[in-house]
Amino acid sequence: xxxMQKDGAANGASSGGAKFRPxxxxxxxxxxxxxxxxxxVHRTFRETDENLGKWNGVGGKVERGEGVxxxxxxxxxxxxxxxxxxxxxxxxxxxxxxxxxxEDWLAFIFIVDKFKGEPFESNEEGRLAWVAIDDIPALPMWxxxxxxxxxxxxxxxxxxHGFMRYDGDEPVEWRVLGR
Numbered sequence: 001x002x003x004m005q006k007d008g009a010a011n012g013a014s015s016g017g018a019k020f021r022p023x024x025x026x027x028x029x030x031x032x033x034x035x036x037x038x039x040x041v042h043r044t045f046r047e048t049d050e051n052l053g054k055w056n057g058v059g060g061k062v063e064r065g066e067g068v069x070x071x072x073x074x075x076x077x078x079x080x081x082x083x084x085x086x087x088x089x090x091x092x093x094x095x096x097x098x099x100x101x102x103e104d105w106l107a108f109i110f111i112v113d114k115f116k117g118e119p120f121e122s123n124e125e126g127r128l129a130w131v132a133i134d135d136i137p138a139l140p141m142w143x144x145x146x147x148x149x150x151x152x153x154x155x156x157x158x159x160x161h162g163f164m165r166y167d168g169d170e171p172v173e174w175r176v177l178g179r
Contacts, residue, residue, distance in 0.1 A: 022094065022106040026072040027059035029090075029152060030082065030112040030119075037130040039080060039119055040139075044126045050099050055131070055139040059107075068108045076112065079123045086114035090152045091160035091178075095144070098166045109152060144171035151176065 030039040041058060043051040058079040062071035073084050087110050095105040119128050131139065133153050137146060144164050151160040158179060165173035 020104065022104040024062040024068070024071075025059060025105050025107045026062060026068060026075055026110065027057045027107050028072055028076055028087070028110045028112050029057045030076065030080065030115060032130055035113075037132050038136070039082075039128055040131045040136075041079065041123065041128050042126045045122070045124060049125065050101070051125075051142075054141050055136075056141065057109075072108065072110055076115075079125070080119045080128060082112075082115040082117045082119055084112055084115055087112045089159055091148075091162065093148055093162045093164060096163075096165040097168070098164075100168060102166075102168060109148075111152065143169070144174070147171065147174050151179075 032038070039058065040055050042055050043049050044053060046052070058076055059072065060075045060079070062068055063074075066074065069087070072087065076082055076084055090109045090111050093105075093107045093109060095103075095107065097103075098105055122128055136149060144166065147164065148160075148162050151162070156179065160176055161178040163173070163175045163177070164171055
């Protein structure tokens with residue numbers, strides 16, 4: 001990963017003139033009432049899940065006809081049973097050539113500071129658990145998560161805007177803009 005950096009400078013990567021038509025997605029980290037933990041899902045239930053065995057925040061694809069915040073609230077309700085009371089955008093992230101399908105994604109990353117209800121014990125993807133923020137880096141997750149997650153929880157109120165190019169399962173380029 002010699003190309004990887006955090007300064008926003010171009011690394012010579014080229015889209016080759018192809019049109020960028022990403023999947024638009026959302027990702028939330030729901031904080032516990034004391035602010036020390038976040039609700040995460042351990043994706044172990046579906047053998048065909050490309051995230052099998054990994055820990056993730058909750059979220060998914062924005063559906064046609066809904067806005068980003070609407071999509072985020074819907075995904076949180078579907079995956080956790082919780083109703084969002086207070087949520088803030090932490091940043092955006094573009095993933096190119098991500099995962100086994102080598103998909104392009106544009107993700108909006110949120111922190112949920114307040115919610116109503118009690119979370120499900122699990123959803124169709126796996127078991128839900130409250131994880132201490134400091135323990136997240138030790139969990140099995142996508143390698144690139146270790147690059148952007150510090151920005152989600154760093155306390156800097158300014159949103160970040162990142163770009164990460166993968167080669168399948170491996171991050172090979174990382175830039176942060178807007179900080």
